[in-house]
Amino acid sequence: MAAKTLTIDGKLISAEEGATVLQTATEAGIKIPTLCHLAGVYDVGACRLCIVEITGVAKLLPACTTKVAEGMEIQTNSERLRKYRRLILELLFAERNHVCAVCVSNGHCELQTLAYSQGMEHVRYDYTFPKWGVDTTHRLFGMDHNRCVLCTRCVRVCWHIEGAGTKNVAGRGGKSKIITDLNQAWGDSVSCTECGKCVMACPTGALFQKGSTVGEMEHDRDKLEFITTAREKKQWVAAD
Amino acid sequence: MSKRIIIDPVTRIEGHAKISIFLDDDGNVSDAEFHVVEFRGFEKFCEGRPYTEMPGITQRICGICPVSHTLASAKAGDALMAVNIPSAADKLRRLLNLGQIIQSHALSFFHLSAPDFLLGWDSAPAQRNVFGLIASNKELARAGIRLRQFGQEIIEILGDKKIHPAWAVPGGVRSALSAAGRAKIRAWLPEAYATTRTAFDLWKQTMETHQREMQIFGNFPSLFMGLVAADGTWEHHGGRLRFSDSSGSIIADQLDPQDYLEYIGESVQGSSYLKSPYYKPLGFPAGIYRVGPLARLNICQQMGVPQADAELKKFKKFGHGAVTSSFLYHYARLIEILACLEYVERYLDDPELSSDDLRADAGINNLRGVGVSEAPRGTLFHDYTVDRTGLLQKVNLIVATGQNNLAMNQTVAQIARHYVRGHAIPESMLNRVEHGIRCYDPCLSCSTHAVGQMPLRVQIIAPDGTVLNEVARG
Numbered sequence: 001m002a003a004k005t006l007t008i009d010g011k012l013i014s015a016e017e018g019a020t021v022l023q024t025a026t027e028a029g030i031k032i033p034t035l036c037h038l039a040g041v042y043d044v045g046a047c048r049l050c051i052v053e054i055t056g057v058a059k060l061l062p063a064c065t066t067k068v069a070e071g072m073e074i075q076t077n078s079e080r081l082r083k084y085r086r087l088i089l090e091l092l093f094a095e096r097n098h099v100c101a102v103c104v105s106n107g108h109c110e111l112q113t114l115a116y117s118q119g120m121e122h123v124r125y126d127y128t129f130p131k132w133g134v135d136t137t138h139r140l141f142g143m144d145h146n147r148c149v150l151c152t153r154c155v156r157v158c159w160h161i162e163g164a165g166t167k168n169v170a171g172r173g174g175k176s177k178i179i180t181d182l183n184q185a186w187g188d189s190v191s192c193t194e195c196g197k198c199v200m201a202c203p204t205g206a207l208f209q210k211g212s213t214v215g216e217m218e219h220d221r222d223k224l225e226f227i228t229t230a231r232e233k234k235q236w237v238a239a240d
Numbered sequence: 241m242s243k244r245i246i247i248d249p250v251t252r253i254e255g256h257a258k259i260s261i262f263l264d265d266d267g268n269v270s271d272a273e274f275h276v277v278e279f280r281g282f283e284k285f286c287e288g289r290p291y292t293e294m295p296g297i298t299q300r301i302c303g304i305c306p307v308s309h310t311l312a313s314a315k316a317g318d319a320l321m322a323v324n325i326p327s328a329a330d331k332l333r334r335l336l337n338l339g340q341i342i343q344s345h346a347l348s349f350f351h352l353s354a355p356d357f358l359l360g361w362d363s364a365p366a367q368r369n370v371f372g373l374i375a376s377n378k379e380l381a382r383a384g385i386r387l388r389q390f391g392q393e394i395i396e397i398l399g400d401k402k403i404h405p406a407w408a409v410p411g412g413v414r415s416a417l418s419a420a421g422r423a424k425i426r427a428w429l430p431e432a433y434a435t436t437r438t439a440f441d442l443w444k445q446t447m448e449t450h451q452r453e454m455q456i457f458g459n460f461p462s463l464f465m466g467l468v469a470a471d472g473t474w475e476h477h478g479g480r481l482r483f484s485d486s487s488g489s490i491i492a493d494q495l496d497p498q499d500y501l502e503y504i505g506e507s508v509q510g511s512s513y514l515k516s517p518y519y520k521p522l523g524f525p526a527g528i529y530r531v532g533p534l535a536r537l538n539i540c541q542q543m544g545v546p547q548a549d550a551e552l553k554k555f556k557k558f559g560h561g562a563v564t565s566s567f568l569y570h571y572a573r574l575i576e577i578l579a580c581l582e583y584v585e586r587y588l589d590d591p592e593l594s595s596d597d598l599r600a601d602a603g604i605n606n607l608r609g610v611g612v613s614e615a616p617r618g619t620l621f622h623d624y625t626v627d628r629t630g631l632l633q634k635v636n637l638i639v640a641t642g643q644n645n646l647a648m649n650q651t652v653a654q655i656a657r658h659y660v661r662g663h664a665i666p667e668s669m670l671n672r673v674e675h676g677i678r679c680y681d682p683c684l685s686c687s688t689h690a691v692g693q694m695p696l697r698v699q700i701i702a703p704d705g706t707v708l709n710e711v712a713r714g
Contacts, residue, residue, distance in 0.1 A: 101404070102296045136290055136629040187629070210630070211601070214296030214406035216414070 105205030137187030267662035308615030317410020319609030329412030343391025350384025458566025458651030488561025531618025
């Protein structure tokens with residue numbers, strides 16, 4: 001496969017054709033913030049936190065779904081990008097009811113970690129305080145839509161790692177919602193295998209193990225990568 | 241023309257409140273009301289949340305006694321799961337509550353109330369606070385602050401945080417007492433005992449010089465309620481409820497907290513966001529009862545630990561049957577600190593507190609569960625109704641300050657009758673009236689399910705709403 005030569009943050013890098021900007025940057029030790037990206041499943045570019053600047057392209061493009069090209073000049077950490085990332089995070093916080101202090105994922109949440117790391121000191125937008133419910137009908141797991149960022153990680157792991165196809169997205173825009181089967185209570189789902197991969201994949205406290213109390217829900221995402229590596233490469237090795 | 245004096249807000253308590261003093265046509269006090277002017281809505285917005293999150297959510301009601309809420313909430317969770325928690329978990333929860341009572345009582349005594357009786361009712365308001373105490377007696381103030389710190393360290397050792405520890409959970413607790421934690425508490429205990437003894441000495445001098453206050457600061461007959469052990473020993477977390485009257489007679493005993501609605505009613509008054517609970521068999525307002533340190537000491541036969549038992553005997557001599565002066569809440573608080581220290585010391589030699597068996601696991605087995613624990617200020621009820629999946633359908637919280645509401649009204653009226661004459665509003669009078677409230681160490685954040693300080697405002701208002709006199713400070 002042909003190699004492409006490009007620069008990321010001024011650093012000359014060689015990447016395989018077909019690789020994404022995110023993969024290439026990660027391999028070169030350049031960290032780009034992500035939220036909907038999850039090792040082991042394909043990317044959808046839903047959250048836009050991994051946006052980068054590419055010389056000659058007016059739009060900001062998501063690093064996770066943009067393929068490398070010869071001679072690309074990429075910036076991953078400009079003031080403009082930092083501003084937009086904070087804005088995206090503020091909008092995410094304003095869109096649903098994220099109350100870190102009493103959340104089951106407090107201290108183990110990717111959204112919270114991003115807010116700290118990207119310098120989000122406050123939310124400039126009015127909180128929308130939408131009325132979302134909690135589904136605790138499943139024997140083992142719960143889904144709190146108040147804490148969902150619609151990254152669709154749960155949907156992707158359910159369809160493409162477990163293969164059950166239980167989780168889906170319904171609705172449009174900010175009113176989109178993660179549903180189970182045909183918008184049924186999770187406990188009534190006939191397709192759910194109770195594997196728990198969706199819970200492991202969730203970046204926030206939206207999906208949790210029932211019984212979890214404040215800060216107690218830790219998502220073990222390495223297992224997902226372990227499974228996909230085993231399946232695709234026939235290598236049963238734990239992630240680093 | 242009858243008039244009304246308003247103290248708004250009341251200072252050096254936890255939260256915002258105001259006091260109205262009603263004058264008759266001759267300028268004498270006819271009545272008084274203590275109003276809580278905050279509304280918080282916890283009972284409503286918790287609806288729809290999983291019960292497992294409640295110890296974390298409800299402890300956010302307050303930064304002073306989060307432990308009380310988290311424990312009552314965890315116990316309500318136990319009841320929903322229908323589990324008996326492991327013995328080690330019960331002891332560890334108790335240790336957490338002992339830390340809570342020590343820190344809150346030390347705050348009430350040294351930071352909030354001592355400035356009044358150590359610096360004087362009539363000392364300058366700008367100095368009559370913990371900073372004034374530091375200026376006049378640095379060592380005492382430091383020791384008081386350190387005693388509070390001791391209680392908070394116990395909380396942090398167990399729950400990783402001094403405030404809002406996410407540690408007590410439905411079914412038990414999340415971690416045991418570490419060896420390092422045990423050693424730290426043990427090393428600090430002698431200093432805590434010494435500070436408590438100093439406080440006792442100070443208090444006994446105060447009682448000699450404050451006979452008048454003992455007579456008029458909330459000295460009236462009422463019922464008393466709290467948890468007691470099966471043998472009548474002082475309780476702070478387990479046990480069952482007992483009501484006794486001002487003659488010291490037990491009128492109801494070993495009541496199951498799960499059935500509290502059968503014997504506690506809640507009256508709502510238009511003048512306050514604070515509800516007024518009463519003992520149902522006697523009706524409202526005859527069923528007025530007090531909770532908290534004074535009540536707990538009145539209803540129990542013994543503390544169960546030697547030093548505090550010796551003090552309890554002396555305390556009981558201040559009443560005929562029951563000790564009825566609310567000024568002696570301060571004394572009761574010190575005895576409870578001493579008892580807490582003795583119980584903490586006892587736990588330090590208990591290997592079970594290092595056990596790994598800490599958490600019972602179960603689903604929803606009861607659709608309604610009540611959790612009761614003794615908060616520093618008095619008995620705290622958390623009553624949850626859930627659906628089959630564990631989501632809350634209804635939440636009722638009855639907090640200590642609410643239960644003392646009627647008693648606080650009577651206390652304010654009694655003090656005002658002695659000090660208020662006509663339109664004149666001497667600042668020192670206001671402070672005495674406020675101290676009547678401070679005796680109960682009320683927590684308004686909890687009682688309305690806020691925190692802060694505001695200047696004090698007093699108005700005399702004619703029945704037609706005209707402001708006849710106004711004093712502001714701060």
